[in-house]
Amino acid sequence: MVLSVQELSQLWKEKSASLALLARAIGDWHEDSVQEAFLKLAAQEPPPNDPAAWLFQVVRNQAISYRRSDRRRSEREFKSAQQRSNWFVDPKDTETRIDSVAATVALQDLAEEEREVIILHLWGELTFRQIAEVLGISAATVHRRYQTSLTMLRTRLRVETH
Amino acid sequence: MLNPEEEQPSAEELQEFASVLKQLQPAVSEVDERELFYQLGLSAHGDLHGGNDKSISVSSSPRFKSWHLFGSGIATGIAAAWLMMVSLGNLGGAREMPVAPRGSDVAAVEGVKPNIAAVEPIPSKGRSPVITKDMAFDVEELLYRDNTYSSSRIIIGRASLPARMVVSGGDTIEPVEPTPVVDNLGWRRTSGESFEDFFD
Numbered sequence: 189m190v191l192s193v194q195e196l197s198q199l200w201k202e203k204s205a206s207l208a209l210l211a212r213a214i215g216d217w218h219e220d221s222v223q224e225a226f227l228k229l230a231a232q233e234p235p236p237n238d239p240a241a242w243l244f245q246v247v248r249n250q251a252i253s254y255r256r257s258d259r260r261r262s263e264r265e266f267k268s269a270q271q272r273s274n275w276f277v278d279p280k281d282t283e284t285r286i287d288s289v290a291a292t293v294a295l296q297d298l299a300e301e302e303r304e305v306i307i308l309h310l311w312g313e314l315t316f317r318q319i320a321e322v323l324g325i326s327a328a329t330v331h332r333r334y335q336t337s338l339t340m341l342r343t344r345l346r347v348e349t350h
Numbered sequence: 351m352l353n354p355e356e357e358q359p360s361a362e363e364l365q366e367f368a369s370v371l372k373q374l375q376p377a378v379s380e381v382d383e384r385e386l387f388y389q390l391g392l393s394a395h396g397d398l399h400g401g402n403d404k405s406i407s408v409s410s411s412p413r414f415k416s417w418h419l420f421g422s423g424i425a426t427g428i429a430a431a432w433l434m435m436v437s438l439g440n441l442g443g444a445r446e447m448p449v450a451p452r453g454s455d456v457a458a459v460e461g462v463k464p465n466i467a468a469v470e471p472i473p474s475k476g477r478s479p480v481i482t483k484d485m486a487f488d489v490e491e492l493l494y495r496d497n498t499y500s501s502s503r504i505i506i507g508r509a510s511l512p513a514r515m516v517v518s519g520g521d522t523i524e525p526v527e528p529t530p531v532v533d534n535l536g537w538r539r540t541s542g543e544s545f546e547d548f549f550d
Contacts, residue, residue, distance in 0.1 A: 193387070200383050209376035223386055230390050277375040291374055310372045335364065342359060342367045 191235045200226060203240055206311040207247045212275050213295065213303050214251035221250035241318040244308060248322065286345055294344040302337035305330055436493070 191199075207222045225246040229239060236242035275295065276288035295303050301323070308319045316334070320327040359367070 196390075197383070197387075200386065204383070205376040205378050208378075226386055227390065275377060277377055285370055286374060288374055291371065310368060311376050338364050338368055338371075339359060341371065342364065345367075345371075 189235070190231070190233050191229065191239065195239075196226065196230055199229075199239060199243065203243060203312070206307070206313075207243060209275055209311055210244060210304065210307050211247055211251045212273065213307055214248060214300065215255040221247045221254060224250055238318065240312070241314055241322055244312055244314065245322045248304070290345060291341075294341050297344070298337055298340065302333050302340075305333045306337050306341065309334055 204222060204226075207225065211221045225243050228246055229235070229243060232242075273292070274289050275292045278288065295306065298306070304323065305319060308314045308322065309316070314322065316327045316330045319330045323330065
């Protein structure tokens with residue numbers, strides 16, 4: 189018994205963008221990790237109990253693996269590629285008071301473990317308990333990281349939010 | 351880093367900021383959904399096949415694939431050997447089997463059990479051996495019955511062909527009136543096999 193096509197399609201519609209955001213935040217902007225995660229999920233028999241959390245975990249592991257194995261890309265190239273990209277939809281198309289480029293830069297300035305928690309909770313819509321399972325840490329640590337990271341982001345983006 | 355001198359926001363303020371931040375929409379994945387499902391060997395969006403219970407089974411394991419190929423090869427070999435044995439047996443049986451005169455409705459079976467009297471002739475033109483309801487079969491009989499069924503199917507198929515389009519005279523195409531279906535065997539076409547394959 190594997191996931192049905194409809195379930196896979198629904199997961200893709202709901203989670204692919206936030207999965208891609210996590211992949212970008214870790215360093216794999218080619219997004220191969222997102223597609224590979226879905227291919228692996230389709231082959232999972234039986235399917236995982238929590239497919240969404242499972243996808244985030246696989247994408248994270250895959251993106252970290254890609255980043256480590258890509259020897260051709262220097263750290264400087266990686267940074268510049270990150271700086272060029274906007275992780276969010278153009279603010280003209282959304283009703284938000286935050287500039288998407290500024291939010292991207294603010295997220296990039298966070299430590300990776302803090303950035304992951306913010307992305308998984310806000311855009312991945314995972315609970316602290318699910319995030320704890322994905323990252324292999326306690327839920328209390330996740331909550332603490334989230335509060336700290338959100339406070340830092342608020343400080344960075346205060347001008348835009350007020 | 352946080353400035354310790356800066357005032358710490360309250361939980362409500364943080365929650366409000368989080369809700370504002372969440373309004374940012376992550377950029378859409380560059381991987382098209384259709385490409386993903388093509389990778390899975392499915393049609394776009396996977397809903398062309400319909401049905402909620404439709405599921406896919408993907409095994410990317412090389413070991414599984416090689417075992418699958420190996421098993422398929424073995425199965426094909428066994429099937430080929432069995433077909434060869436059946437063909438040889440059929441030839442041997444055919445030599446011993448009396449041949450029914452062409453156009454006759456009389457049973458051309460000798461050596462069958464006496465209750466063969468309950469014979470229902472097949473009212474069809476051409477070669478048409480007889481099938482009984484309670485015929486006791488051995489292997490050769492089964493083979494013989496298989497042959498007669500095959501020929502009967504061709505005959506019935508020929509008689510029950512739908513209105514076929516034939517060219518008459520010039521370039522105009524005229525339909526031919528359909529012949530009534532002859533189905534005295536109580537046999538029904540349930541497979542997707544087309545009778546026209548026998549003639550075209």
